[in-house]
Amino acid sequence: MKKFSVIGIGAGDPDHLTLQAVRAIGAADAFLILEKGEEKSDLTGLRRAMLDEHARPGHRLVEGRDPDRDRDPAAYAPTVDGWRSARAEIFERFIAEDLAEGETGAFLVWGDPSLYDSTLAILDEVLEHGRVAFEHEVVPGISSVSALLARHRTNLNRVGRPVQITTGRRLAEGWPQDVDDVVVMLDARHAFTAHLDRDLYIYWGAYVGTPDEILVSGKLSEVAGRIEELRTEARARKGWIMDTYLLRRP
Numbered sequence: 001m002k003k004f005s006v007i008g009i010g011a012g013d014p015d016h017l018t019l020q021a022v023r024a025i026g027a028a029d030a031f032l033i034l035e036k037g038e039e040k041s042d043l044t045g046l047r048r049a050m051l052d053e054h055a056r057p058g059h060r061l062v063e064g065r066d067p068d069r070d071r072d073p074a075a076y077a078p079t080v081d082g083w084r085s086a087r088a089e090i091f092e093r094f095i096a097e098d099l100a101e102g103e104t105g106a107f108l109v110w111g112d113p114s115l116y117d118s119t120l121a122i123l124d125e126v127l128e129h130g131r132v133a134f135e136h137e138v139v140p141g142i143s144s145v146s147a148l149l150a151r152h153r154t155n156l157n158r159v160g161r162p163v164q165i166t167t168g169r170r171l172a173e174g175w176p177q178d179v180d181d182v183v184v185m186l187d188a189r190h191a192f193t194a195h196l197d198r199d200l201y202i203y204w205g206a207y208v209g210t211p212d213e214i215l216v217s218g219k220l221s222e223v224a225g226r227i228e229e230l231r232t233e234a235r236a237r238k239g240w241i242m243d244t245y246l247l248r249r250p
Helices: 019-027 038-054 076-098 119-129 144-152 191-195 220-238
Strands: 002-008 030-035 060-065 104-109 134-139 163-167 181-185 201-206 214-219 243-248
Touching (some): 002 019, 002 119, 019 104, 030 038, 060 076, 076 119, 144 181, 144 201, 144 243, 191 220, 214 220
Parallel strands (some): 002 104, 002 134, 030 060, 030 104, 163 181
Antiparallel strands (some): 201 243
16 A cells, blocks of 8 residues: 655744654655745755755655736735635645555645644545545644744733634634734735724744744734734745734733
């Protein structure tokens, strides 16, 4: 039986690799690398550096082009479904054509594979097709959420209080009901600015765990403008941005 490992590699710091992740990388025969274009070549470069250090001699790299998708579609869910299906074709081809029986393939996932990542759902779609047979395992990683909170030296939860993890798209629609601590991911439009009238504290970070890391914390009404400036400048300079933040109501 062919095997496939989904390996969480952390938020960007090579030291985020767990011992389990290092062992899984060392056990794989071939790795699928999806290129995201020149703008994000440093992300691919970090993956390659991890493989150079931890993969066994003779491992194979299979490169593919990550499918493009509309980042601001009129119909969000169908667009994401179509993108996942295009990715599923790449994964299925890799398992069918680039792995021999008994070999193990692997894919390195930023952060943790279970938190706002599509790889596991994509593999489920490949299995549903029924055209290739394989077993797969998941190696958890340090998420951008845990890395952000560690850098800000604060907790995700408070005693007896619920926590919600959501997206910028949903936060723009309104503050979640009966929640005082909200972690926001995938915010392309500064959704926190819709809540400047609330008494909120923000812990924000971009490129957490990398040499480009930027951190800001403080009362939202006082630091929101600074975050917008930093985010706009960083995106223009690098061509992309990955940021996460916690909003906390006293």
